[in-house]
Each structure stands twice: as C-alpha cells, then as structure tokens.
Amino acid sequence: MSRLSDIIEQFIKGLMEDARTNMLEIRRNELADHFNCAPSQINYVLATRFTIDKGYYIVSRRGGGGFIRIQKLDTESKPYIGQIIMEYIGDSISQFDAERILDSMEKKGIITPRESEIMKAVTNEKSLNVFSPSKDIVRAGLLKSMLSVLIRRD
Amino acid sequence: MSRLSDIIEQFIKGLMEDARTNMLEIRRNELADHFNCAPSQINYVLATRFTIDKGYYIVSRRGGGGFIRIQKLDTESKPYIGQIIMEYIGDSISQFDAERILDSMEKKGIITPRESEIMKAVTNEKSLNVFSPSKDIVRAGLLKSMLSVLIRRD
DNA sequence: TTATTTGACTATCTTTGACTATTAATATTA
DNA sequence: TAATATTAATAGTCAAAGATAGTCAAATAA
Structure with a gap:
C-alpha cells in the first residue's frame, strides 16, 4: 500500500x-x-x-x-467509441481490422468519409513502412490516439 | 505558463x-x-x-x-498551399512545426478543427513514442500521407 | 518475477547578449 | 552644390545559458 x-x-x-x-x-x-x-x-x-x-x-x-x-477522455457519454479505444483495439491491430473499424464508424456517421481516409492513410501498410518492427503495435497506438480525438473534452 | x-x-x-x-x-x-x-x-x-x-x-x-x-497573407488556392506545405515538410519535421502547419491549414479552412486534431494525434510525440529512431522522419511521412488525402480530393 | 524508483544523460524550446550588417541622417570636402 | 565620409540608429545572426520534459537502464522493493 x-x-x-x-x-x-x-x-x-x-x-x-x-x-x-x-x-x-x-x-x-x-x-x-x-x-x-x-x-x-x-x-x-x-x-x-x-x-x-x-x-x-x-x-x-x-x-x-x-x-x-x-x-x-469522455468515455461515459460516448461509450461506443470508448469501448473501441479501450477494449477492442488492444495493443495490436492489423491494417485489415483497422479499416473495418473505420468503415463501420463511417457507416454509422461517427466520422466523415474524409476523416476515414485520413486515418486510413496512417494505418496503411505503406505509411507505416518506414519502420518495420511491430507494425501492428504502432498502428494500434496511432489509431487509438486518432480516435481519442472524438472523445476529448475541454 | x-x-x-x-x-x-x-x-x-x-x-x-x-x-x-x-x-x-x-x-x-x-x-x-x-x-x-x-x-x-x-x-x-x-x-x-x-x-x-x-x-x-x-x-x-x-x-x-x-x-x-x-x-x-491572404488565403490562396488550396492546392497551392497544399503544395507549399508538402514541400515545407520535406523528409523530416518536428512535432512543433507539424502542429503549426496544421493550425495554419485549419485557420485557412482547408481542414476542420477535428481533422486537425486527428492529425495532431498522429504527429504527437506520445503517439509516435513506440519507436524512437528517427521520429521526425516517420512523422514527416505520416503527415504527408494524411495531407495527400486532402489534396487528392480537392 | 514484476513493478517501482532513481539518476545520469538526452532532447527541445526559450531567452539573452555580444557581435555584425545595413540604412538614414548628418557632416565634410571638392 | 554634389559627392563622399562619418555617425547614429536600426535590425540580424549565432552561440551560449537557462528551463523544461523525455529516455533508459540499473537499483530497489513488493
């Protein structure tokens, strides 16, 4: 203690x-x-x-x-996004799964098509290409950071 | 402060x-x-x-x-500014400079405040933290990837 | 073992000051 | 008067010092 x-x-x-x-x-x-x-x-x-x-x-x-x-972060009034960030993504995520999340959020109207594209530009294999070690881990961190923008409050 | x-x-x-x-x-x-x-x-x-x-x-x-x-300076055409900025970013950029670019694009109405925040989440030291070697280089690559989405579509 | 604590070293951003460069105004000279 | 030199009033540059925060690995504790 x-x-x-x-x-x-x-x-x-x-x-x-x-x-x-x-x-x-x-x-x-x-x-x-x-x-x-x-x-x-x-x-x-x-x-x-x-x-x-x-x-x-x-x-x-x-x-x-x-x-x-x-x-x-505002995880109470935005439980869906909060859950994705805090539970679903975890420590590691593939490009495929990342894009699935973004597509589904776009479909739900939580993010705009353009926001979705911006985020996909980051989770893309090519963008992450520069540094090879543990791409999926880096991708998870970046994705969570980006999504956290949606539930920031000042 | x-x-x-x-x-x-x-x-x-x-x-x-x-x-x-x-x-x-x-x-x-x-x-x-x-x-x-x-x-x-x-x-x-x-x-x-x-x-x-x-x-x-x-x-x-x-x-x-x-x-x-x-x-x-007056706001000029978006593609023009985009090009200038892409050139300015080059192969390497600090978090500080990245944020200033995003602020200026936001002010010019090229990106929304939320898009700006999303991109800052990526260029942030913390997000990039996982892998330390040549952060500025990775940041430049990611930032350009994200911004190219905007230039492509406009 | 795993989590915590510490400290030496590093990175980044700001502030300052000594020294330099440029220009305008003024004085001097031809 | 016209040209030129001098002086004073600016601004610019750069490197050092100061003020923070970050990283990493060794030591310690649980």
Whole structure:
C-alpha cells in the first residue's frame, strides 16, 4: 500500500476532481518536488496510469514554460467509441481490422468519409513502412490516439 | 505558463486584429523595451511564429527609421498551399512545426478543427513514442500521407 | 518475477547578449 | 552644390545559458 506512484496518481485525479475539470496542466519538476521524487517518476505514473486505454490523453512541451497536459477522455457519454479505444483495439491491430473499424464508424456517421481516409492513410501498410518492427503495435497506438480525438473534452 | 514568446505573439496578432489590418509595422527595439527583453527575442518570435507556412511574410529595414513589417497573407488556392506545405515538410519535421502547419491549414479552412486534431494525434510525440529512431522522419511521412488525402480530393 | 524508483544523460524550446550588417541622417570636402 | 565620409540608429545572426520534459537502464522493493 501507499506506493508513491499510486499516491501521485490519486493526487492528480484529485486535482482534476476538485477543479471539476477534465483538463489539467502540471509542471513535471514542481510535482516531483512536491513528492520529493525523481522527475522521471512522474513520467512513470503517466505512462502506467494515464494512458489512452485508461481514458486519458497526454500532451506536453519542453523548454521554458513547458508543461504536461493531462486530458480525461469522455468515455461515459460516448461509450461506443470508448469501448473501441479501450477494449477492442488492444495493443495490436492489423491494417485489415483497422479499416473495418473505420468503415463501420463511417457507416454509422461517427466520422466523415474524409476523416476515414485520413486515418486510413496512417494505418496503411505503406505509411507505416518506414519502420518495420511491430507494425501492428504502432498502428494500434496511432489509431487509438486518432480516435481519442472524438472523445476529448475541454 | 507565461512564455514570453507566446505573449509577444499574441500581442502582435492583437495589434493586427484591433487595427483590422493585414499589415503591421513595428520597431524591434520599441517592442523589446515594451516587454523588457532582448531585441533578438523579437526575431525569435518572428522566426518561430510568423513564418511563411503559417501565413505571414516579413520584410524589414535597418538603419534610422528602420522597421519590421509583418504581413498576413491572404488565403490562396488550396492546392497551392497544399503544395507549399508538402514541400515545407520535406523528409523530416518536428512535432512543433507539424502542429503549426496544421493550425495554419485549419485557420485557412482547408481542414476542420477535428481533422486537425486527428492529425495532431498522429504527429504527437506520445503517439509516435513506440519507436524512437528517427521520429521526425516517420512523422514527416505520416503527415504527408494524411495531407495527400486532402489534396487528392480537392 | 514484476513493478517501482532513481539518476545520469538526452532532447527541445526559450531567452539573452555580444557581435555584425545595413540604412538614414548628418557632416565634410571638392 | 554634389559627392563622399562619418555617425547614429536600426535590425540580424549565432552561440551560449537557462528551463523544461523525455529516455533508459540499473537499483530497489513488493
């Protein structure tokens, strides 16, 4: 019990709840100072507990004025998309299955034909060709990131 | 937050909007004085936030009565802009530059805000995270693949 | 073993300042 | 007066310093 990572996780979630917001910006070093831990500990917490699969999206910027923005995805009011992202895609997906998902979403009117094409351009074998190792894994990550746009809220 | 560069960027854009004009002339040293910063800071802001691909054109003159003229370019034809941007992307692009391109395309109405977000999800460091070697190269390839969808169809 | 924690090293973005380049205004000279 | 030189007023460049965040692997804990 009381693993530092868990405490930091709760702290961040607490901040968001208290502020009744779905978007939070932190400074990595400040937070690390607050918990008297290595800054990279914050990265660990984010990487293990604030992933897309767990319903969060992270954006960050380095340099002066840098920050880490944590955004909670809206998986409650958009359960269908949430489920696809959090459960269906998983850690790995083929081009074929990715396209099937996109086609079905397009048919349902959840995404436009053009959005579908943009996303297929990414999940395409050719686009992913540049780097060979574990294409299906990369594709899954990118697809989930793209779909998470549909359930972001500010 | 409070990144000086961002504040200066907003200040300049605000001046243009207030004056309802696409052309603004500033004096580098005056502006630097106003923000109490090094004059070269102004060059930095212009170089990173008022570039051609973002739709701005800069002309300047040194010497007594010198000035820096910032001109906001009118939206030109979509294919033309598309071509410029594709050329600008080249073989490699940073997350920062990718996002600026997308912002500018969105502002010009070439892509929707949601399409912009989808593409940013891909160019994001985090999404590209799985494979580290030559991220900028992979990003450039994916971005061009996505954008080519738009150019093909328009 | 697996998950967590740490720290050294790296990458990125911003800010500053010393030095350089250019131009306009003014002074000097032919 | 016209040409030229000088000075002052700008802006530009570039590299170093500062301010963040990211990565990765070794050490530690559960």
